Amino acid sequence: MNEAEKLSRLADLAREGVPEDVDAAHDAAERARFVEAVSRGAALRGGGALGRLGAWLRAVGLWPASGERPRWGFALAGAVALAVALVALWPARRLDYAVEGVAGAAGGYIAAAAGEEARLRFTDGTTVALAPGSALRVAEVDATGARMLLEDGRASLRVTPRPKARWSVEAGPFAVLVTGTEFDVTWTRGDGTLRVDLREGSVTVRGPLAPDGLPLRAGQRLVARLREGAVQISSLDAPGAEGPAEGGPSSATAAAPDAEEKAIGPGGATAAGAGGESEEDAGAARPEGSRADGAPADGAAAGPSWAKRVAAGDFGSVLAEAEQRGLGGVLERGSLDDLVALADAARYARRGDVAQRALTATRKRFPGTSHGKAAAFLLGRMVDDGGSPGAAVPWYDTYLAESPGGPFAAEALGRKMVAVERTGGRAAARPIAELYLKRHPRGAHASVAGDLLKP
Template sequence: MDVRTKDVAAVGRRVAAHQDAALERLARPAAADRLQAIYRKEAALSLRGRAAPSRRPLGIALAAACAAAFALVFAFALPRAGDPLTYRVEGSPGAIGRWVAADVSQVGLDFSDGSRVDLAPGTRARVTEVGPRGAGVLLERGSLHVRVVHRDDTRWVVTGGPFEVHVIGTEFDVTWDTEAEELAVSMIAGRVHVVGPCVEPPGRAVAAPESIRLTCAAPRAAAPQAPPPAVAPEASPPARPTALLPSESVPSASAAATAPAPPASPPARAGAPLAEAASAPGAGSWRVHLGAGRLGEALADVELLGIDVVLGRASGVELVDLGSAARLSRKPDVAARFYQAARQRFAGSDAAAVAAYHLGRMAFDGRGAWAEAERWFAVYLAERPRGALAPEALGRSLECARNLKLHARARELAARYLAAYPNGAHAGLAATLAGGAD
């Protein structure tokens, strides 16, 4: 060790000695007092360690659980701001712009905000748009029962012809009569605002329990009434017709009075399949079900009896109704057989024309076959240019031409539609296409 290191060590020893001497001169508590102080400090620390975890972590856990619950509510139970509504048709997801038809029974549309729209039998409508605050519904024909859940920012619009029914939150019935071009609104609860080209600005407010009818069509001249028929000399009442097999025709009144009544149950003969078929299960019950509007049961009986048998036996109207029963049962091939039979067996009749419309409708709604659909709608319009389904057939033809991007054809159909039905359900689309827009 060198000199410098030795000197430093000596200085350190002298400093330590002076510190020890100073500590010895300080007054110190007795050993027992020092031990009691240590025990008190340890006890205080022990109590603090047991009490704090029992209070603070519990409060933190409760706060965290509440925050998580609120987060779940806002994330899943409530629609997020900006998300458009969705809807379901009898439990199945609905699509924007797709036609919904209630042919025989009521059809319901359930929306994600709790609102509901019910289509009465014979009604056709479609949801044209949805947004975070409401939806737009186009009523082509028939009646809707509308129940919109009230919210401060709800905005719903139901369109019928040239009229718009603006809804915030209420319940009402609305009907659009295509032939009379008349809108009827009957309030059940709340109020709506109706606007239209023939309604003075800023529109018409309708509140429960008020009902109104609106039309922009010019009054139609009353059709001349035919003179009452001459009263024929009183004659003996004709005999009541007896039950007939489906292939037989009803005799005239004079023939029924003179001809003997046929036997109640004609004997079966070899080579007479009609008599045999008439005794088969479901031979006559399908007509009973059809007349009562029970299309599903009628179709089941027909399938049990044999579709080929009924195709050659049913009337034109019955064939169309059975076609609709098969279409509603999602059996398009069977429906097409009934509709085609109506056209072949009853060519030129109303039933044949209606069958053509339904064939076009199946191509339009079921397969998106626009060219095929437009051909069938054109057949209906050629056979019944002023028929009850003419507005729909022409309007759908217009949609087909637009979807096929046949611009010249679309403009031609649009001009025809506006000339015939200026206030019709497709008038807005026709006005757009007539101006040359794609």
């Protein structure tokens, strides 16, 4: 039953309670007094939304004071006014979703089997079809929509248009923002390629190669290649629209290597080091032999800083230059910007050995900075994703102790809960589940925590 039907039913109930012998003149006078009171903007008083509403209804004569008989001639107007106010004051309900085609979806993580499609159905009618072999994580869900992380493969979305709806699909360092539309998004993690096929509505794609966001219209395809630093927008029907012609320019100019765009990091937070230091890091000492722009201090000509290259998706040149300069020397004497950018480039290029060394050096040399603290979480996530949940727990604990309100606090606690369940069983994970629900009742791991607390 929609809101209009609810109001109509409420009006019918109010009419049933109106006596047949009501004084028409008195009823007309009461209605006039109601209009006058509303036009004066009668103040809402009392405790809470319903208390304020009751006080206002009494002030305009819609609600009887103690000992008074109700003014039935005005029941209809009062009922409708109450219903409208309740609709306006009642908080929007958080969306929920069901997963089909996979056995489980722990922590919002859905991995489709090699030969079978998985599907998510949200309570507002939105559907997400995950192609065989693809993996996606539902990071956040609220009343307006959801934020999803496509780790690899293809997701086909049909988003139900609603007022104030907000949906996003993040793939690597890119984000596809949408309110209501139908489109496919494909992310190939191995070569850093994003493809968006838009069939209905409109979306905006943001990321290293699109600093200000690239809007797409129905019937368009976007292909972005991080390694080539190129992005192309073409028609879905155009032949050879898979990507830019080899050696030629793209139809939509990619961001220049020195663009100021910040890379989108894990969980949707800005990647550390992609846009310079935070206020907390500004005072960190820079070792001799390096500069803030990532170039050697010998005065030799230098290109864009490492941080800017990472923001532009040029991970390979950062790694190559680090090795040319001497990886050991960079880790021992490089600036905070250098270390963070090197760690980001190595993570995105799937060079786990270099990323681990850079993150460890960041913690050792800059322990009090936000980047130094975040490195603990990133190290934990790396070993966790590598199949060692037990080894990840101490890193999660370290991050939560150093940065309890940090940007990765919810994910660190949720991942710790899952890791403890895997290594120590449900009983060991239940206290963590209770703490998670207390701190993050609508977090991405809330459903997992709730399941752990069931008898």
